[in-house]
Amino acid sequence: MERFADLLDRLILTPSRNAKLTLLANYFRTTPDPDRGWALAALTGDLDLPAVKPAMLRALVAEQMDEVLFAYSYDYVGDLAETIALVWHERGGTAGAPPTPLRHNTPSLSAVVETIAASSRSEGPRCVAEFLDALDATGRWALLKLVTGGLRIGVSARLTKQALADIGGKEVNEIEELWHGLVPPYADLFAWLEGRGEKPSSAALAPFRPMMLAQPLEENDLARITQDAYAAEWKWDGIRVQAVSEGGVRRLYTRTGEDIGDAFPDMIEALDIEGAIDGELLVGRREGEAIAPGSFSELQQRLNRKAVSGKLIASHPAFIRAYDCLVDRGEDLRTLPFRERRRRLEDLVATSLAKRIDLSPLVPYDSLDELAGKRGMPPAPIIEGLMLKRWDSVYEPGRPKGPWFKWKRDPHTVDAVLMYAQRGHGKRSSFYSDYTFGVWKETEGGAELVPVGKAYFGFTDEELAQIDRFVRRNTVNRFGPVREVVHEAEKGLVLEVAFEGLQRSTRHKSGVAMRFPRVSRLRWDKPPREADRIETLEALLASGD
Known part of the structure; x- marks a missing residue:
């Protein structure tokens, strides 16, 4: 010990x-x-x-x-x-x-x-x-x-498996593919890594295959993007999943290999293909034969549940928008080019009769300027941007540079006022690093700040120390572990907050909540009275952005 x-x-x-x-x-x-x-x-x-x-x-x-x-x-x-x-x-x-x-x-x-x-x-x-x-x-x-079970030591499961790969001279993806068939305390795994035993055979049916991830598209990458070299498709705002149905066993994995099938029994039941597909898990509403995607907040109603009620399944039906095909009726397709995998994906999805799997449509374009215009004005608010994939790319686990890019929409920004702070966990347990912030709203009693979000990343270590110092010196009230800080028209701390989108929320007094908020910079130069107002967010929400 x-x-x-x-x-x-x-x-x-x-x-x-x-x-x-x-x-x-x-x-x-x-x-x-x-x-x-x-x-x-x-x-x-x-x-x-x-x-x-x-x-x-x-x-x-x-x-x-x-x-x-x-x-x-x-x-x-x-x-x-x-x-x-x-x-x-x-x-x-x-x-x-x-x-x-x-x-x-x-x-x-x-x-x-x-x-x-x-x-x-x-x-x-x-x-x-x-x-x-x-x-x-x-x-x-x-x-x-x-x-x-709450280690919080800055070590991911993937990093731990990479350490295993290092001691055994193996590829980490080889360990990932074995993982769901292994049982603690992993004596067979260590014997193989140390050359004392045979490679463990995965006893798990419908195993997880390590997923391929995209790099952010940068300025110097733009010249690569042509219609002959790269396919474009929408980047949907759900959760990335791998759906596997092999030999009568059906599983639904997150991008890290966690099996979430128990939270989505309707999706497991509807997984009537024979193979493994990569896609986006969404929830939505029935529109005739199809399901129209709902917001991420609707999907959150289904996440992190060990059991789900029939009422919730009926009101928030799950479906998969398919991106790629890894296995088709027993044949591993990962070494084939994306163009061929896409054709096989179309054929495989067509065999499903449950109508819970559809294809993520390709986005046609003739020029980069045309594609940039479509990125800026997607046809649905649940779209985060574009995915760009080389037609000749194999399905390579990890995040290789070049084959796949994600070209997300530019984030929205708003100036908000820090209202409450709470200590973090692990390395941040001694710092106030979780921040609730608000914007101004006109009420009968005058303008007041109403919370619109909470952020705990985006700032540098130096900025964290500055905010922590501000919280300690300007605490005006305590609610258990939460510290209320001064937030008046002339006194307080303004944060520039970047976020991906907005949604209606009954949990916030403002009626809105931000999607993926993060602190982009500290506005020491700006008094709180000049922070944004709720009308700015309401207008953004009404526009569908």
Whole structure:
């Protein structure tokens, strides 16, 4: 457990991607089975310990210290696992006692995982408490991160798999294609990577294939774009999925390989093709035989659900707008050129009788200027821009430069006023980095600021420090972890916020919400009274942009 705790501690303090890869590879090389396998499961999000929930951990701490004092401590620290790790005292100890010294007989990672995994809901808290007693502060922090599943250490599942590829001299996509057939603690996988065993055979039917991603189109790329070289199609504002139906098994994956079929049983039932397609998952409404795409906010009603009601399925039917064909009736097409894959996709979609899969239409153009005009005025508000694909491109996993480009519409910008702030998580747990902002709205009592969105990225580290300093010096009210900052006509902080679109919202007092908002710059030069008004957003919403 000590080595795993040290790994997490070093990863969270290491900003460099290559340095993180080195740390991960060294850990996997030098840590024995099954500890490294359980660590791998935790890092990739494939470790589930249902016997422990955050509420149970709070209840454990409540037995040792005043709940109000803990709430203040949690608010100050900003991270639940770190707070409990710092305030925890061995049962029978007293608050204010010296920190627990480092122990030499600490439990192994596999002992922790296997014990808690075998525990019931009633036994889970007792097991966690016993392990907390046996660990130092860093070990307790790592344990709590492990059991809650919220590592937040700046390491993605893809990066972790790249570290595995590095130690075994393999391609990361080869590991990705095996992944859904593997089971923790992955002894067969490590044996193969170290040359001690055969390559594991994927037992998973309808497996995930690593997806091909596009690069943003830049100014120096424009000269490449001709109708003979590149096909154009609309970029739809849904979620990218891979739909696979092979041998009677049907699965729906996100771009990262997460199986979301349980949230879309209607789409799984309607997946009556034999193959694997790449496309955009949308929800919409029936218009005769077809389904017209709805907004992203409608799609959000269906996301992140373990179960979905029949009423919601009926009101928000899902469908797939297909982009590409990876497998057609058992034949792997990924090495064929896009032109041929598109033809095979058209044939495959035509075999579906459920009417829940259609083709993303190609966008004809004669010149780049004509294409730019279509990009600026798409036929539907749910379109984000254009996808440009070389006719001769193979389906190459990852994000190669040149074969595919995404040419998104220019973002909208608005000057808004910072109203509330909250601390972030992980590396940002000591900074106020989540910001709620608003624009002016005329009311009976005069102009007031109404919230229109929340952003937590787009700013530099230097700007983050500046905003954090402003929040601390200008807090006027506290609501649990939320800080209200001064936001008056002559006093406050104006943020230039970029966003992709707008939608109606009953959750916001303004009645609107932004799509993908991010802070593009700080307007220290601008007083809050000069920030934008709600009429600006209403006009944009009415225009369909």
